[in-house]
Amino acid sequence: MKRDIEKIASRAYDVVIIGGGIYGAWALWDATLRGLSALLIDKSDFGGATSSNSLKIIHGGLRYLQHLDIKRMRESIHERKVLMSIAPQFVHPLPCVMPTYGHGIKGKEVMGMAMLMNDIIGFDRNKGCDPQKKLPAGKAISKDELLKILPGLDETNLTGGAIWYDCQVYNSERLLISVIKSAVKKGASAANYAQVTEFITTKDKVVGVKIRDELTGKQFEIRSKIVLNTSGPWINNMLGQLNGHQPAEKFQLSKAMNLVVNKRITQTHAAGIPSKFEFKDSDAVINKGSRLLFFTPWRDYTLIGTTHVPFPGDPNDFAITEDDVTTFLDEFNQAYPAMAVKREEVVYYYGGLLPMDDTGERASEHDVKLTKHYKLLDHQAENGLDGLVSVLGVKYTTARDVATKAVNILMKKLNRQGKTETENTVISGGEIPDFESYLQDENKKRPWGLNADIIEHLILNFGKDYPEVLEFLSENEQWKEKVVSDSDVLFAEIVHGIRDEMAVRLVDVVKRRTELGSGGYPGDTAAKNCADLMANELGWDEEKKQTELEFLQRSYLTAK
Ligand SMILES: Cc1cc2nc3c(=O)[nH]c(=O)nc-3n(C[C@H](O)[C@H](O)[C@H](O)COP(=O)(O)OP(=O)(O)OC[C@H]3O[C@@H](n4cnc5c(N)ncnc54)[C@H](O)[C@@H]3O)c2cc1C
Structure with a gap:
């Protein structure tokens, strides 16, 4: 995989994909396997924005159970299984635990039922997967067992815990690069540090892009039959360039952050514990008034996530401040005082921008309603501009599936036949059944x-x-x-x-x-x-x- 902008700019493509985050990477792989000539470009490095800043959980969507969103759970469970099969070098089982309180809605009995439902909904979660990586059934555990995993947790009203299994990506940055590499090995083109500066349009159609090589300053025009916009948080910036065809509404963004702590808080399990900060989840059936702080062992570290605050600014000005770090650390330490994580133990942070819904009313600054569903926009239908499709993703976990749906739209618009193959094709280096x-x-x-x-x-x-x-x-x-x-x-x-x-x-x-x-x-x-x-x-x-x-x-x- 060599960077050669002069060469990639010397020809036309079926599709140019703007943005080499995880959504653009999967779209490149999918389009290539379906026989489209495809080019992926990123203004910075591949995976240099939101996609290298995740908590690294490939989750089966247990949290959607509390919204009774079974469809979304099934999608997540399916994607977790697919990723375990096609990227087995990166995706590994992760036991998770959550404390239970009292005997009511947050109690052990209800959570035990929730684990059972999770297993029933995910009945096929291990189908076709590496037998040594099977995800066991969830279960309720006693208070003593819970305290062995989460020592020193506040015991007020604590009745036990619930255990379930998800997956973790060992190296989310390398997974993304491996997806791009898989596509390039099959003939796709890609270049990092190449910014799309303008769409090339005829009257009502996008017919290509102008790009600037960020390393040399040279400009190029690249023609394509269609353009796929996977620019993540830059979606408003990209669509703002569509003279006369801008969408009426802008997407709202929230700043999300995880902390990287240089010690293991739990040795074996990821854990979700309730935050003491105010939060309102009006759609939730089980727990409307609090959100879970999730922390997970990863290599020799602990990742703590995820805090959200609205971000009304330009994504190019995104930064994590010292105040962001100390406020979130304070939130975590209030939720789990026994761990008393010190500022100097926080060795890094992950931060990125995620789509949120603007509900107008919020219980506190941290009360952000994240957008639950991805968006796929065919701009011909949306605002009368042919040749452009945009994707706005909400999860690393489901990016492959959403990219597939985006490529389905491209295929239809290009009048081409062919179904997705990414679900059953291992990525480069992933031919490891056991x-x-x-x-x-x-x-x-x-x-x-x-x-x-x-x-x-x-x-x-x-x-x-x-x-x-x-x-x-x-x-x-x-x-x-x-x-x-x-x-x-x-x-x-x-x-x-x-x-x-x-x-x-x-x-x-x-x-x-x-x-x-x-x-x-x-x-x-x-x-x-x-x-x-x-x-x-x-x-x-x-x-x-x-x-x-x-x-x-x-x-x-x-x-x-
Ligand atoms: C703190 C945090 C924790 C998270 N944890 C999880 C988790 O545990 N599990 C999970 O499933 N999801 C998680 N997510 C969500 C997940 O990370 C995102 O949904 C996903 O990474 C978004 O990918 P993307 O490709 O849409 O965006 P990005 O990764 O941001 O990619 C967009 C790319 O477009 C490029 N671009 C923009 N404009 C241009 C232009 N003009 N020309 C060329 N390129 C351009 C950018 O440089 C960027 O690389 C988390 C997110 C955050 C922020």
Whole structure:
């Protein structure tokens, strides 16, 4: 996968996709498998916006049970199962727990029933999945069992807990890159750091886009039969460019944030505990007055999510402030005082913008009503402009399915035949029907004398494609060394990111091609070692290297 804007701009496409978040990535893969010539472009790095900022839960939608939204639950359960099958290197089971209070609506008996309903609705949740990754049935547990998982939790009115199973993505950034790579291996085109600056239109039709190469400033015009807009939070900015065809209403956005804490709060289970902050969920059947704070073990960290506040500004001005972090930390510590997470233990944060509904009335600043359903807009029907379809997604979990629905619209408009194949086609590196056995087999082989921890690390990040990373060792065996002693990332992964995965900035390698900095700043030694290798590969001078190092450091800081 090489970045070559001159080459991609020298031809026309069936579809140009604007935005390489998870929605654009799946759309590229789907369109390519259906035989469309497709180009994906992102103004920054692939997955550099909302999609690398998720809590990494692939959830079966248990929370929708409280809205009795069975259709949405089925969609989520189905997607969880599909992702376990087509991206088994990344998606793994995650036990989850929730405390129960009293014997009423939030009590153990009702929650036990809810777990049973969850299992009945998800009766086929394990169909066709790796037998070693089966998601067991949920159950109610005693107060003592609950307190073993969540020690020190306030015991007032506590009666026990409920356990269910979801999934977690080990590396959501690499999952996204692997989807794009799968498409490129099958003939799709893609480029990062290429901004769509304008739509090219005839009277009532979009016929292409103007793009600017953000690395060189060069401008290009690219023609396509249709354009798919998956620009996520930038949807208003993109549609604002449609002279005379802008939609009447703008989409409202909320700022969402997770904290990354440098210790495990629970060892085995993700947990949802009630926030003490005021919240009003008028659609909920079970719990109208409180929302759950969800925290999950991930690698050596805990991710705590998710807080929301309305964001009326421009997505280009989005930033997480120190106040955002301390307010959310305070909310978590009020909900679970025994954990007393200190500010200095919060080593990073994930932040992004999500669509919300403007209800007008709110119980507090944090009372945000997130948009529940994705939006698919055929602008011909919406505002009389042919050749443009927009997608506004609400979940990482369901992105593949929504992208499929978007490509269905494209196929119809292009008068082309063909059903989606993404549901049954494993992504690049995912040909692993039995994950544990594969791990054991590869450990026996011990390629290049690498130890078991490194092999597991490589498989969790690259799946069955990990030999592609090790191929670079034939050129320089020293690249099998770790970038820094407290991480398993090898120099070979950096070279692979640059040469095979379009990493062009230091931040791309540190945060998205490797797991080095996805949980926080990896330290000056690691950053410098990466920058030295990148400078060598890409011909950076000392000044450029310093600029990249400073940019990386700044990306971990909160705004004032
Ligand atoms: C804090 C947080 C936690 C979350 N946790 C979860 C979770 O646990 N599970 C779950 O399922 N979902 C979760 N989500 C939701 C999920 O992350 C999002 O729904 C999803 O990532 C949105 O993807 P997207 O592709 O629509 O947007 P994005 O990832 O933002 O992609 C849009 C892309 O468009 C590009 N773009 C914009 N304008 C242009 C232009 N003019 N030219 C070229 N490119 C352009 C941008 O650079 C960007 O990369 C979470 C979200 C947040 C913020």
